[in-house]
Amino acid sequence: MTVFHFFNCAILTFGPHAVYYSATPLSEYDTLWTSIKAAVVYLITALVKLVCLATFLNVSESESDNFDPYQELLKALFGFIEVAGLYFALTQLTHRNISQNHKFQAVGLGWAFADSVLHRLVPLWFGARGLEFTWDYILQGLEANANLVFSISLAALGSLMWLRKNKPKTLIPIIYACAGIVATMPTITSYLRRGLGWYLPKVVGFELFSSLLIAFISWQLFVACQRPSN
Numbered sequence: 001m002t003v004f005h006f007f008n009c010a011i012l013t014f015g016p017h018a019v020y021y022s023a024t025p026l027s028e029y030d031t032l033w034t035s036i037k038a039a040v041v042y043l044i045t046a047l048v049k050l051v052c053l054a055t056f057l058n059v060s061e062s063e064s065d066n067f068d069p070y071q072e073l074l075k076a077l078f079g080f081i082e083v084a085g086l087y088f089a090l091t092q093l094t095h096r097n098i099s100q101n102h103k104f105q106a107v108g109l110g111w112a113f114a115d116s117v118l119h120r121l122v123p124l125w126f127g128a129r130g131l132e133f134t135w136d137y138i139l140q141g142l143e144a145n146a147n148l149v150f151s152i153s154l155a156a157l158g159s160l161m162w163l164r165k166n167k168p169k170t171l172i173p174i175i176y177a178c179a180g181i182v183a184t185m186p187t188i189t190s191y192l193r194r195g196l197g198w199y200l201p202k203v204v205g206f207e208l209f210s211s212l213l214i215a216f217i218s219w220q221l222f223v224a225c226q227r228p229s230n
Helices: 001-023 031-055 068-093 100-127 137-163 169-183 183-194 200-226
Strands: none
Touching: 001 100, 031 068, 031 100, 031 137, 068 100, 068 169, 068 183, 100 137, 100 200, 137 169, 137 200, 169 183, 169 200, 183 200
16 A cells, blocks of 8 residues: 555656656657756756755754745745756757757756656655655645646746747736746745745645646747737
8 A cells, every 4th residue: 555655646746747748749859858958957956056055044943944034035045046057958058959849848847857856756755655644745746746837837938038039028027027936936835834834735735826827827928929029
């Protein structure tokens, strides 16, 4: 039963990445190598971010469950290291002759998969195989799905910011605002958990809803920027 629960949680956590790759034109255009390179960039970026957090943050055990605005502000600022890494993955890595639409999806997919492996594989391996059933790892899988949507949305917004030159000027503030919201989402969810005392199911529900909302807005912005200007 414990092994069955582990595989269910693992499929819920990592399965949507494979489904997205195979169900979209990404598999037809063989963009797997692009996703792998983006995943490597994410791992390097996460290492740099981890070093910065360990150097500048000083959280005691008594403060670990409390929301500290100063500490969370630093975390949010260091979170933009990942945005810089995403910029590098989108603009500096060499890609095959794939369209801008497929490029940001491949980069976002690799980015989200690397994040899930780094932050969820080990807890899943040691926790989901426990003798006592818990919903925490199912919620963790749902959280990984929300992160997949967030990552692809952020890659789409980054593609509009850094690769699309002839975008309507009226949409530029909206693009940057949406990108800022996605980049600071860990701080927002931390405030909901520690500041407002939300339980994990409520936080995950918020993440799922907000990820779909951001994805819809990003899609509308992408479509609007592709329209020929008058």
